[in-house]
Amino acid sequence: MRNYKNALKHINKEELSTQKVELGIFDDIEKLKNKALSASKQAEKNILGALSDFADSTSALEQAIKITEEGKQKAKELGAEELVKRADAIKSQFEKILKMHRSNISDLRSVRGNI
Secondary structure, three states, X not given: OHHXXXXXXXXXXXXXXXXXXXXXXXXXXXXXXXXXXXXXXHHXXXXXXXXXXXXXXXXXXXXXXXXXXXXXXHHHHHOOHHHHHHHHHHHHHHHHHHHHHHHHHHHHHHHHHOO
């Protein structure tokens, strides 16, 4: 009878050990879920920050393009062709950057929508 009781104790200990391992898996799952949610929230925060930065930069570029165009018109009135060419080159650079910013904003909005 003693051997039977010892065998039962051993079986019960093994069952408890197995249950602890199984419950430990759920703890790991919960930790991974929390880590993923935290990373997702941080990514969304970063995207919102980038969108804000691009919006500010886009506004500044649009204003720079407008001022460059005004400067170009004044240079035309004065007959300063070199300044007109320079204004065109500067405006073209601003427009390329602006186009890239708008594309980046669109991409970031798309990414944000998928989070």
